[in-house]
Amino acid sequence: MNLVSRGALISSDLAASQEIARVTGEYQNHHMILHEGKTSHTFISGAGPHLVLFVKVLSEIPLGWSRKYVREAVSKIEEIIGARAKRSGKEMGFDKNGFQDKLDHALEDLWSK
Amino acid sequence: MYINWQSRELNIKIVYYGPVLSGKTTNLEQIHAGVNPKRRTELVSLKTHEDSTLFFDFMQLELGKIGGLSPKIHLYTVPGKAYYESSRRLVLRGADGVVFVADSSEDRLKSNLQSWRKMKEHLSSFGVAYGNIPLVLQCNKQDLPNSLDPVILKKLLRVEGYPTFGAVAIASLGVAETFKAIMQSVVNHVQHQLV
Numbered sequence: 001m002n003l004v005s006r007g008a009l010i011s012s013d014l015a016a017s018q019e020i021a022r023v024t025g026e027y028q029n030h031h032m033i034l035h036e037g038k039t040s041h042t043f044i045s046g047a048g049p050h051l052v053l054f055v056k057v058l059s060e061i062p063l064g065w066s067r068k069y070v071r072e073a074v075s076k077i078e079e080i081i082g083a084r085a086k087r088s089g090k091e092m093g094f095d096k097n098g099f100q101d102k103l104d105h106a107l108e109d110l111w112s113k
Numbered sequence: 114m115y116i117n118w119q120s121r122e123l124n125i126k127i128v129y130y131g132p133v134l135s136g137k138t139t140n141l142e143q144i145h146a147g148v149n150p151k152r153r154t155e156l157v158s159l160k161t162h163e164d165s166t167l168f169f170d171f172m173q174l175e176l177g178k179i180g181g182l183s184p185k186i187h188l189y190t191v192p193g194k195a196y197y198e199s200s201r202r203l204v205l206r207g208a209d210g211v212v213f214v215a216d217s218s219e220d221r222l223k224s225n226l227q228s229w230r231k232m233k234e235h236l237s238s239f240g241v242a243y244g245n246i247p248l249v250l251q252c253n254k255q256d257l258p259n260s261l262d263p264v265i266l267k268k269l270l271r272v273e274g275y276p277t278f279g280a281v282a283i284a285s286l287g288v289a290e291t292f293k294a295i296m297q298s299v300v301n302h303v304q305h306q307l308v
Contacts, residue, residue, distance in 0.1 A: 002154055002155065004173045005154050005157045005172075005173075008171040008173075009159075012168060012169065016168075016200075016203060023199065050115040050124075096180060096304070097180070098180075099179060099180040099304065100301070100304070102179045102180065103179055103184065103296070103300055104293075106177055106179055106184070107176070107292075107293050107296055108293075109149075109176075109177075110148045110152055110176070111147055111149070
């Protein structure tokens with residue numbers, strides 16, 4: 001399974017947990033899921049509104065330490081993404097000329113094998 | 114819509130919504146089968162043992178570089194069965210555009226209406242006003258003998274102003290047209306966020 005498909009499953013896992021928390025009245029801003037395995041553990045955590053962080057660690061590493069590491073990584077990602085989100089498309093070099101036409105053309109191209 | 118400026122990715126989420134067995138998964142399967150394999154991911158389906166959608170189907174399409182960005186289109190379906198309401202709400206969250214896949218059979222009108230009403234409720238719960246999100250109505254299963262004409266079905270659903278297509282998704286009729294229409298609506302809608 002490729003990274004994109006795996007990402008869809010990982011983010012849906014987090015979203016489902018958030019929804020369970022919401023309907024049971026336990027919703028909080030930060031959500032983290034831990035899957036404990038025999039040889040490794042995985043952490044899934046939201047990192048801002050659009051990103052999910054997936055971390056796999058060896059089971060020998062203490063859970064508390066891993067959890068702290070994931071939380072710190074999430075804070076740093078949110079900081080970087082937040083700063084970038086404030087920039088406009090023009091600043092970032094978006095070329096709007098003929099965007100719609102080019103997109104229409106690309107959509108047509110999708111069906112040509 | 115989410116833009117990753119680092120990788121110059123424009124991420125667009127399209128959700129295929131509708132009542133059970135209306136053909137949402139079939140739409141994605143036909144798109145998956147029809148498009149250039151280099152431009153798509155595999156189709157991920159979380160199904161029950163009865164083969165109906167448990168959580169969602171998902172695939173991503175890549176359009177190459179346009180305007181300095183690489184648009185990536187994420188296509189999702191919701192599970193149709195009545196008791197998966199929470200899952201439907203969840204998948205619908207954050208959608209940039211919705212394709213409502215209606216079952217054109219006359220005897221499925223009530224299911225279409227219920228599904229349409231719930232979709233509006235869910236969108237409203239996210240703060241998205243009805244009429245403020247790109248939406249395309251697909252009247253699927255037009256090959257059935259008791260199918261309603263798209264114009265009539267649209268009226269019965271009290272849908273106004275959205276692009277509407279008749280379709281026979283299982284034969285790939287109307288699938289590409291529906292997809293292109295929702296993409297055009299979405300891009301019209303989100304283009305101002307890019308500048």
